[in-house]
Amino acid sequence: MLKIFNTMTREKEEFKPIIPNEVHMYVCGPTVYNYIHIGNARSIVAFDTVRRYLEFLGYKVKFVSNFTDVDDKMIKEANREGITVPEVADRFIKAFYEDIDAINVQRATINPRATDNIPEIIDFIKDLVAKDYAYESQGDVFYRARKFKHYGELSDQNIDQLVEGASEHVGDAEFAKKQDPIDFALWKKAKPGEIKWDSPWGEGRPGWHIECSVMSTKYLGDTFDIHGGGQDLEFPHHENEIAQSEAKTGQKFVNYWMHNGFVTVENNEKMSKSLGNFVTVHDLVKKTDPQVLRFFLSSTHYRRPLEYSQSNLQKAADNLNKIKTAYNNLKFRLDGATDDDDADIKAQVIKIETDFKTAMNDDFNVQNGLTEIFNLVSLANNYAASETVAEIPANVILKAMVDLTSILGVKLDDQKDLSDEIQKMVDERDQARADKDFATSDKLRDQLKDMGVILEDTPQGTRWHIND
Template identity: 60%
Template sequence: MVLKVFNSLNNQLEVFEPLEAGKIKMYVCGPTVYNYIHIGNARSVVAFDTIRRYLEYLGYQVDFVSNFTDVDDKMIQAATADQTSVKQIAKKYIAAFYADTNALNVKPATNNPRATENIPEIITFIQSLLDKGYAYVVDQNVYIRARRFPSYGQLSHQALADLETGASQHVSKTELNQKEDPIDFTLWKAAKPGEISWETPWGTGRPGWHIECSVMATKYLGSTIDIHGGGIDLEFPHHENERAQSEAKTGQQFVKYWLHNGFVTVGATDEKMSKSLGNFVTVHELLNKVDPQALRLMMSTTQYRRPIRFSQAALDEASINLKKLQTAYQNLHYRLAGALVGTDFKFDQKVRQLQADFQDAMDLDFNVQNGIAKVYELAKLGNVYAGEPTVFADSLNLILHDLACLAGIFGIQLKIDQIDDETITELLKEREAARARHDFAKSDQIRDQLSSQGIILEDTAQGTRYRREFHS
């Protein structure tokens, strides 16, 4: 099977063919850094990190760029409220973003450019649009003539008449009066007294929201990129406007494949999680209450275009599944100590078939739900094999590698941890049951398994006790 992705531009599945063999240029819209990211924001980060990891698993070299919007109205409002500068607000919440996403095992981007670090390039980009007649200046504000872009509205699948009506309802009368056409959008905003600003040939001000992503995507990745990602709420107006201004400036196709992730929903009515609705929970506060790996597993195992229903039940289920994966990995690792040299060819064939089934699932627009199901099957197969009286080292290493590799695509790190008291208690119950049915081979296997992790059993007349043996 070949990789197919759902391209939002055409609303259909398309065979994925990169612009350059073996390499992928990928841009994902990052956060506006005026607060901690909430689970809805993190959904996009995790979804595209998972997609990136799978593309790298397929052997692609991925040049991954994701920006920080560090100047806009929300930044200015946050700075005013905290009686500090926009720069300091950005510094605080960019550091928080890195801390939160690192806890979720999100891979660092190739580049995380900031709007304020690219002001000269933004000014040059806008000047090019002015020179070509795509843009115009009114009272130091710069607008783009959207109707001059022939396919404007194609990405969001809206007619120009509908866009005109919508634009008229969502901008101030002052701005509407300045524009030649209601659907024109802002490239540069004239500064108000006391606001952060930069000097330009057309006056003092700051960038509009949409322009920064066009500038940074083309600066760091080139005029045409393979993949542009972001939340479905960015499809219009942000991505529609990015596409128009980028192609107006370069005369080339801006993006080959547009990918959009679904929302995170909460409550019985599946309401979208957002700061504006006040129904959000930040990653920052949630990480103090839950296992980051369980949160990552919950978020990375829903297909990116589908909504995620955030709930305690979903987190609990992810925690259970995470433990199953970790236990299977530890069981297999334990059996390496007494494994025979060689390979179990029938077992290896089953492992490789599940690996192929996993890739078939993921190749269909990154279907992580079917993909993770194959990883769970692999863990189950591993548990059965770990319980066999005779196992082979090569086969154990094969499934250990595949389990770690495939789980890693979802951002899950499988490792050998010191066994916890709850797991010890469960194993002791299993051992007692084995002894009661005179299955002494199983009883000894559990004793050895615990011993390998520093747990010493003492069988007494009052029952089995255990202690931890610590080595310096």
């Protein structure tokens, strides 16, 4: 039985989807004015891991994640470069896909853009104005936060204690137009030279919060299963989404709210673009194995903070290498394996898989899940070291390793093949060793190493893999 920690109730709750065997899930996406940094990637990977596990359990997942492709930051970047806002968005959306592909994140079912949904956003706001949940002021439209009786419940804040200007997306100039300091913008009047659209309130553009209410309900319905994002989005962004959506529809917006922890750097400081202490995925994958980065990001429980450092990246690399080596060693033993079966080995695998599911069913506890993966690694190593290996149980172990690690985004079964040339060199080295021609053997080993080929001499023969 899967249980999810619901930020709204602050309890672990049994997961019951609205539609049996289906999950409708929305995760707030990036503002596409720059490359994503490791903090952004942590949220992306966390919810990709959640999605993968739900699919492992047999659910069909409809996964929606937006692109914020118009806001103050987008306009500022476009002006700085002397290009249009859509041109900035197009470039960084392309880069976003390149970066998430590199770290093996499944693409969303739908990645809607705010600017593709302007008519729907205007209609949504018109509905809120008609219901007196919103008002126009000098070309802007604001939401009456105090009118929504549940405002502040998600972030566990008293409405009278909320800090003015809690969102970095709202400028100080807006406050003079507000009837109440905690009201927030749904529509912003365009300044001279800014990107804009016609509306009943004049030329302008959407506020930040409204786009997610519009796009999530458009693609997933008035009420859907899971809404995710970073802890920094609890207030005001997700709080405002709830207020907007439930005021319009009269329905509960989301059944399960999930929020991932921050990535921290030195002195436990949150990594963010605003603090200037960020490392982009775009740069990091050029000098770090993307699989190592993915494993690093996915191997800590999603609600816990994750400390980014070179030493922690190296620990992830070492642990991932242990998993890959165990997999490759056992796969190598399939050459010459017997046709026998082994009920005990298969029973051990079943127990490990069961214990893995027990761990992951407890609010996606990947750290306890990793314990079971390493139990599988130990089983693979021990069996690979056996005098004889049977094909059926070996394949059971290998399949389990692929299935469980794939939930963390690790690709064990995507190994590069050696070319005929490299295979010939491996065979020549084996013959040189047999002839005790160690000079030739060492020379060939060094040549293979320079080509990125790692050799491992085992009692069963020489096994190899390409160091990627």
